[in-house]
Every structure is written in C-alpha cells, then in structure tokens.
Amino acid sequence: MKHQILNEIKNVEDEIVSLLSQMIQIPSVNPPGEYEAICDFLYEKLTSYGFDDVYVLPVPENLIKQKGLQTNRQNLIATLKGDGTGPSLILNAHLDTVPEDDHSMWTFPPFSGLIHDGKVFGRGATDSKGRLAAYIGAALVLKRAGIPLSGDLIIAATCDEETGGELGAGYLASNGLIEGDFALVEGYSQEIIHAMAGMTQLIIKSVGVPAHSGFKWNGINAIEKMAKVINGLEKLQSDLMNEPSNINGMKYTTINVGVISGGTKSNVVPGSCEIEVDLRIIPEHSIDSIVERIENMVFNLKVDDPDMNIIIQKKGEAETTPTIIERNHPIIEALQKASIAMNNVELPIVGVMGQSDSRWFIQNGIPAINYGPGTPTNRLHGYDEYMEISDLLNTVKVISLFCLNIVNQTVESEVKR
Template sequence: MGEFRERVFEGFRGDEVVELASKLIKIPSVNPPGDTSEIAAFVKDYLEEEGVAVELCEPAEKKVNLIAEIGERGSDRVLVLNGHLDVVPIGDRSRWSFDPFSGEVRDGYLLGRGASDMKGGLAGIIYAFKRLIKFEDQLRGRLKLVCVADEETGGTYGASYLVEKGKALGSSVLIAEPTGMNLINVGEKGAVWAKIVVKGVPGHGSLSPFIGDNAIVKSTNLIRELMRITEMRAELPRDLIDVAEYSRNLLGSLVSREASKAIDHPTINFGIIRGGTKVNIIPDRCELEIDVRVPIGLSAAEVTSRIREVVEKYGEVEFVNVGEPNYTPPNSEIVKVVEKNVKEIVGVDPKPFLEWASSDARHFRRANIPTIHYGPAEMEGIHGYNERVKVEDLIKAAKVYLGVAIDYLT
C-alpha cells in the first residue's frame, strides 16, 4: 500500500492545483443568482480529458450540479468528496483592493472571491479525484466527486436534492469547506427562521398611549422576552464535551469571550422589523423576522415551542426554515483518516471543533453519513472583501484529500 501511495503522489503537481483554483475563481458563480452552468461545464471538460464519465444534474434552471465516480463497481464503501461551485456576491467593488475575479497569485496568496470559500478547497478535491482516475482499478471501494450548486442559499437545488435522490450518498463525506489547516469541523448548529406578526389596535396618535394598542411598543416587549431564548442551555452529548470546550476557547480567541457562548446556547438575531403607517397613527401591525441558531444538545422543536409560547401573547408566528443541529462523532473513521493525513502532510495535530454557522453537511448527516469539513482558509475575507488563500495551504490541502482517498479506499 505504501508503494501505491507513493506512485499516486509521484505525479502530484502543486502548481496544477493552483492553476485550477485560479481558473475556477475566474468563472464568476455568484449566488444569487447562483448560475453554475459555466463553472460546472468547465469542471466536466477538465475531468473528461482523463476519460471519466461526468454527470450534470440541473434540478432548477442554471443550478447545475456535477457528479463523477470511479473505483470498484457495486462496492458500498464510498468516499464522497464534496464542494460547492457557488460563491457569495462581492458586495461593494470599491472596497476590494484587487479584481475579485482575477484569480491572480501575489506574494504567496491566491486572490479572489471564493479563494477560501471555497474554490481553493474545490480545486483540491477535483485535482485529487483526477489524479486517482488512472489508478481506479486499485481502489477498494468507490470515490465520488460531488460539486454542488446552491450551497450559499440553503442547498435546496444542490446537496439536499442530490442526497434525497440518492445521487450523493456514500459511507463518508469530506467537504472541502474552509476550516484552516489545523481544524476539522465535525458539527454545526441548527437554524430556526421565523416571521412574527404583532397586532394592535389603531387610533389617533394625539391620544397615545391612553387609547389604542400600539403594535410597535408591544413588539419591544416581545423582543425583550424572546432575547431570553439565549438562556436555554444545551445538554451536550458525552462524546462532544471536549470538542465543545475546545470550540468555546477557539471562538473566544477568534471573536470574543462573550461570543464563545454561541457554542452551547441559542443565538437570536432580529434581522428585520417593519411597522406603522404614519407618525400620527397608532400602529396596528408590526412584523419581525428572526434568525435563531440551535446548539447541539437542544432540538429545533424545543426552540420553536419556546418561541410559540412567547409569541402567543403578542401575535402570530410562522416558521419559514427549521433545521436541526447535527454532528459526526469525533471518533468516526473519516475523522481519524483526516487526522492521520493532516499530521503526516501538514505536520500539525488537527482538532475537531463545532461550527456556529450551517452548511451542506446537514443534508449528508440527515442521511446518517459521517461528514466533516477540512479545507484551506484565510478567515478574514470569507463573505467579506479581499478574499484570499495561501498557495502553500491550498497545495497541502489537496495532498491531504489525495492521502485521505488513498487511505480510505485501499
């Protein structure tokens, strides 16, 4: 096996990984609108050069996903390498100090929208997959490459669709989302998004608050009560106690001590509020939109019933998005295989951690597939300005993906 690994690694070319990532950045696949037809066609051509069959799948117009598969036919040992083809919008162009779609390499960094999230990691898994095509006879099991659309807007026409249709199933999933070289993401919070309508009784503003029932004033009380949702405490599963402790410290050092509470408490964001018609009319309606994140150890149902309880006194609530928190046990095979390869190739001992935002991992975990994230990252520019990634990390990550595939499938 050592010999096989050596042979596969012999032809590994770091500059090819960088060139591929650069080409992916040059194809804007900004979401919204999330048109991935051009980038998917590019990846299809890139892989078909090596003689592998590639399937494109378009569940909604221009939301194009790509699937390719090699290895032992019929085996149920399947490693899925997954990444998303879409990126978030660039925002205010004048705040970038370089062209977000140049894909240029400067001072050891690859620059552009998606460099970290996640065309860098994506290039790594595509390259690792391509390297193994000519060795596919020697794989014990199958290697599946799944490049998806729609991640940045929830995955309905990407990972969620493919998992549901049985097109992206496997025995383990490695997602090349940005974590940084020394972290493995093993779990994430759930999300509850709700629209609330508070109703009041209108009247002449000149007699307020002695008449009527002001929906805006009522909403301020509602907000104060809903804020207490952050006091709900999660009962962590035993196998996550150390991982959660590590994650709190990590978030504490990355953001602030206060922010580290987000690991084991719900968070709540009042994102939108709309109310009132005119300054001298007592408003009879106020609408609020909230984004609550559910920690592992609490269920989305516990959180929605708490919200319902509070809102009942003021108005009505409609839940527009409900997702459970989810995780992969840190002693799973895929975690161990990634750890081993990161130690060997990157030379650091990576730590499993819990993420506060959500990703496509939830769609795979819902199908009971152990799923992790590992990928190159420079956190600052992600979803912001001047996104970039270290070329050196990009290459190391691609080597890790290749090593993981070899270990998992031999």
C-alpha cells in the same frame, strides 16, 4: 503511499493552482445562479484528467420554478472508480459564490484569478472553488501516481449552497442521485468540523388598533406590545446562555432579532409591528423545543396583558436541524491519521454555529465532516478573497492520504450506509 503522494504532488502543483485560477475566472455568482459555463469547463477538464464517469445533472425545470428561480440549476459528478471492494467517498464542494459587490474595492479584479505573492485572488478563491480544486487535485494525485483504489472516489460539484443547497447537494442526496459510504464537505484546514447548529427563522407579528396619538386610549400600540416580546426573547436568551453545548467550538443556542418594522407616523398609535428572528440551535436542543419555549413565553405575556395579539410564524422553508457525528467516527480517525502522517498535527475536532451541505448527506444516511483548504482569515465573502497556495497544496497532501485511508480499508457494516 505517503512518499508516492508527495512525489506526485510536485508534478501537479502548477495544474492544481491553474485549475483554481481558471475556475475563479468563470463567474458563478448566486443570486442569480449561473452554472452552465463552470459546469462545461469542469466537464472538459475532468474528462481530460481521465475520470471514469463525468456527467452534468440538470435540476428539473419544475423544481426550479417551484423555487421562483429564473436561471437553470446544474450539478456535476465525476468518479474515479475503485475495484468495488472498498467503501466509496464523496468529496463535495459548491460551485456558487456570493456576489462580488463593489469592484472598485478589490485590489485585483474579483474574477481575475490573479496569482500574486503566494496567493490566488478572486471571488470563490476559498469559498468554495479553492476547496473544489483541492478535492479534484487529491483525486488527480492518486490517479497520476497509479495507486489502485478499492472504493470509488466521487467528486460532487454542486449548486446553490450559498442559498441553502436544496437544489444542489440536497437534490442529489435526497433523490439517490449520488451515493457513498462517507462524504467530505468544504471546510477549513486548521480543524475538523463534526457538528453544526440547526437553524430556523421566525416572523413574529404584533397586531394592535390604530388611533390618533392624542386619543391613545382608543388604540392598542402594537410596537409597545412587541417591546414586551423582545424583552421576553432577551430573557430567554439569558436562560439559554446558561445551557451551553458540550461540543468544542459551540457556545449556546442563540436568538437574534434581526429585523423590526412597524407604525406609520409618530402621531398615530401603530396598528402593527413585525420582527424577524433568527435561531441557531445547538445539537443538545431541538428546533421544536426552542420554538415551544418562545410560544410559552408569549402565552404568559398574554395572560398578564390580554390586549396583546401576537402571531408567531416560521419564515418559509428556512429550517435545518442540528447535525453531528461522533468524535471517534472512522471518517474522523481516517482524516486524523492523514494529518498526523503528513504534518505531524492532530487537528482539533469542533462544532460551529453555521451550516453547510454536510447536513444533506448526514440527513440521508451518509456520515460527513467538513475539512478543506483555507481559514476564516481568507476574506471569505469579503473584498480580496484569496487562497494561500501553500495551504492549498498542503491540504491536497492530507486529503490524498485521507482518501486512501477511507477507500482502501474495510468498513464495518454498522458504519456503512
């Protein structure tokens, strides 16, 4: 099988690179989130490749309105069918990109998809159209090589990952619109990601009593009370640094005060102050336990200072639980076998403090890991984002063999969905 894959990749190299270049040329920036053009393109392209089922799934209008969004949301699913005797594998990458920002700062236009010096340049070249090109390319290699599949290979090109993925992979997985035994989600080529931190955000308000600064004793300074809270958060952060994760690549739960506002004039005792706090939570902790520790810290401050009036609220729906699958899980072993066979490289298995759409699959009972072409040096979210063509094609080799390792094996019932 390895030699069949390697021989076929030589035949489709130009197609895979061209596919990535063409996808970059179709902007799908989020916000606002424009998906019709890229979905139409992929529908035609994957149909021409001979995928068995290709369809675009619009997100219901009422869900879009509930989110206060102004543009339609769409997801695309395409399947290479197996004979039904093996497990199915979802290959998921997102369609949306972050904004391109100042065009004048790009060496090449951000939506040119220009191929230069062994690289493909443009917004989304790595994150995540490069990953999508690799996943489609791997399926195309297996189809063109005529290798029979026992289980299905499912391409899921989804929307809105850059804003949380709720109407993309979240909508599909939570509503049973996509089903599989395993999922591979966008990631980097130098590692396998098996764990991701949880995340929640808090708004903490300090309510004081305004007064003239010359008669400060008539007021309660909300900013000074908030300073005590910030000092308390800093002390809690120091405690959490002494509770490190056991997972390679993850350090400790982080508390970040990212925004602060309060007061009106320097000669007025401020009646209000507000901070926004971002929490990144390692799998060894729970979101509720960390929030409870913050609440207890504030309670103790109030005991010492009865004039404090502190209100803690979660910020909207911005919350994801930590996710993890075992280091020796069959999906990881299948990818390691492919990497060793193709490159003689055993990939490090790591956790990261960010999140991705893998959580939607894991939360809905589908084991998922992150792996794909590109590295953090490819200027993701920055100017001159690019994809190394050699990395793209090498990753297609690994993913092609990985797909076979999954769909052409018998999976024990306890690791099936």
